[in-house]
Amino acid sequence: MSRFLGFAIGLLVIVIISCDTKTKYLTDTPTSGVINIVADETYKPLVDSEIMVFESHYPDAKINVIYKPALDAMTAMDNDSIRLIVTALPVDTAYFASFYKRNEYLPTKSIIAKDAIATIANNKRNGLKITIDELAKICSGEITNFSQLENGGGAGKITLVFDNAASSTVQYIQDSVLKSGGLTSNAFAQESNEEVKSYVRDHKNALGVIGVNWISDSKDEENLEFSKDIFPVEIRDGENSQYYYPPHPGYIASHLYPMRRYMNVVLKENGAGLGRGFLNFLKGEIGQRIVLKAGLVPANMV
Numbered sequence: 001m002s003r004f005l006g007f008a009i010g011l012l013v014i015v016i017i018s019c020d021t022k023t024k025y026l027t028d029t030p031t032s033g034v035i036n037i038v039a040d041e042t043y044k045p046l047v048d049s050e051i052m053v054f055e056s057h058y059p060d061a062k063i064n065v066i067y068k069p070a071l072d073a074m075t076a077m078d079n080d081s082i083r084l085i086v087t088a089l090p091v092d093t094a095y096f097a098s099f100y101k102r103n104e105y106l107p108t109k110s111i112i113a114k115d116a117i118a119t120i121a122n123n124k125r126n127g128l129k130i131t132i133d134e135l136a137k138i139c140s141g142e143i144t145n146f147s148q149l150e151n152g153g154g155a156g157k158i159t160l161v162f163d164n165a166a167s168s169t170v171q172y173i174q175d176s177v178l179k180s181g182g183l184t185s186n187a188f189a190q191e192s193n194e195e196v197k198s199y200v201r202d203h204k205n206a207l208g209v210i211g212v213n214w215i216s217d218s219k220d221e222e223n224l225e226f227s228k229d230i231f232p233v234e235i236r237d238g239e240n241s242q243y244y245y246p247p248h249p250g251y252i253a254s255h256l257y258p259m260r261r262y263m264n265v266v267l268k269e270n271g272a273g274l275g276r277g278f279l280n281f282l283k284g285e286i287g288q289r290i291v292l293k294a295g296l297v298p299a300n301m302v
Helices: 002-022 041-057 070-078 093-103 132-140 168-177 193-202 221-226 249-253 274-283 285-293
Strands: 033-040 061-068 082-087 108-122 129-131 159-162 206-211 230-232 234-236 260-267
Touching: 033 041, 033 070, 033 274, 041 061, 041 193, 041 206, 041 274, 041 285, 061 070, 061 274, 070 082, 070 168, 082 274, 108 168, 108 193, 108 249, 108 274, 108 285, 129 132, 132 168, 132 234, 159 168, 159 193, 168 206, 168 260, 193 206, 193 230, 260 274, 274 285
Parallel strands: 033 061, 033 082, 129 234, 159 206
Antiparallel strands: 082 260, 108 206, 108 230, 108 260
């Protein structure tokens, strides 16, 4: 009997160890627990607001967010301690295939919002409007002076400023505006979107490229303060329109504003944990209203 009991216990231990290598049991629920997520720093104002409201609704939940440039955020998807990723970059389908081989389940990808890239200028450039073709020439270095633009708002050597060399805004300009062409060596990067706004505020010849949610919340005190000194440049798609449009939600939703993209969330959770709860919140009525308040277009219209 004791020999049989010992064999049974040994077999049970083997089964438990074997199962543990395949399955990671969730210790959190959709409304409680602690998880780590990574977000593209372009979305910091919006994600901060979403987390603040979510945690106020569910005080037993704690979401630790790490903000990274887009390219660094994408590499975090391979980190087992990261449950959810917020990114503006498209996710390669090869990632899902390799993830499935390792984990035997697929991550969930969701679109949370229609987003846009904004070009900002100093208010001393009042009257400045640009076409997509002109923006491409600025980014490639072919256009270097405001006087070369059709609606340049005067003369002056253009200084092109980005938030980070590894950011999703740089990737968008390279992929969608320059069509994979090279970015001018005269462009330079700051450390954050806040620094881009500050630089443009202090330099009348600067053009900044940032995520639209950094300038679109009309009730944010910092945005109101910056709006005294900077403004979003109206842009025209030369091929499809004769009108210039600012990056406002209505023009983004109707595809009249040309520099559009999507805000994506990838959830690495095989079950109903806190990551799932937060994703459902982002896609729900309250989360989507926060998206709209931030100047983006909700994926699920509210």
